[in-house]
Amino acid sequence: MKILNLILVLSGLFTISTNAQDKLEQDRKAIKSLADFYKVNFNYAEITSPNPDYQFSKPYRSHGNEWAEIVVDEPRRIVIQHMLAIDDSTVIKHWRQDWTYEDTNIILYTQDNAWKKGNLTAADVKGKWTQKVYQVDDSPRYQGYGTWSHVGGHDAWSSETDSPLPRRESTVRKDYNVLNRGSRITITPNGWMLEQDNKKILRTPAGDKLIAVEKGYEEFTKTDSTKFTYAQKWWTIQNTYWADVRDVWAEVMNAGDTFKIKTTAKGKLLYETLFALGDQSIKEKWSASENKEKVKAAIQPYLIK
Secondary structure (H helix, E strand, O other): OHHHHHHHHHHHHHHHHHHHHHHHHHHHHHHHOOOOEEEEEEEEEEEEOOOOOOOOOOOEEEEEEEEEEEEEEEOOEEEEEEEEEEEOOEEEEEEEEEEEEOOOEEEEEOOOOEEEEEEOOOOOOOOOEEEEEEOOOOOEEEEEEEOOEEEOOEEEEEEEEEEOOOOOOOOOOOOOOEEEEEEEEEEEOOEEEEEEEEEEEEEEOOEEEEEEEEEEEEEEEEOOHHHHHHHHHHHHHHHHHHHHHHHHHHHHHHOOOEEEEOOEEOOEEHHHHHHHHHHHHHHHOOOHHHHHHHHHHHHHHHEEO
16 A cells, blocks of 8 residues: 555656646746747827826827847847848847746836846746846846736736836836836737736835826747848847947846946947947957956946946
8 A cells, every 4th residue: 555655656756747848848938939030010108197187198009020039049138139120121129028937036116217136036937937138238127927828728927016117108207217017928829928017106215106107919920931131131140249348237136236227338239339349349249258357347337327
């Protein structure tokens, strides 16, 4: 009887382990399906406010062609770089999303372009994936974690976290300083959807004040890859430099418990400085160590002590 019980216990443990591994592979498959060639539609609109006299902003709509390329594919970490293809001769290195399984290291946005390290336990992140989103210059934007679900053939993931103002409002809005993002990613037959329920918050020492609530949809629909020929050529030349930039930013974020970034220094935006440095790196054929040394020096004026 004891031997039989032992066999049953071991069999149960094996089943649990196998199911967990199958779930992990389902998660990885869903994340990797985010990478492809897309036509993207952006739609955002404020839908409510606690202030009866609030003047709702005009709905925002935009579209573009975006290529999402997997640049790191490890068992517990997947990195996807997005590129906007403007035309046959112009590409913008766009946002980046890093997915890490059961990651206890997270950077939390506070306000006014400042971040602090968060403390997550193994229990907090068990079975969960952290999505770390970065700006065009590879500085951090926001990080959230949640569980991928695969129910009835539908793949979805959701999280809630604070972030800076969206780029479309960062230079025109002064009435709030934190965007609390409620994000849900759903895989669709022809791509994927990012649905957002966002709270626009004014954060002060007295606490948080809700200004308005915004609904957002970003629809990624697969499209013809030939629209991205120039973007692919550009990235083939540039990707090594940007890998070095990612390494430098990782060092910056690991150096202390908090850090703060200013968007301009010496009359230039941070992304302008790093993009120009990338072109120079290609032209002068810098090594990885030279790239990192020059990127470190370039970033320093943008860091607030």
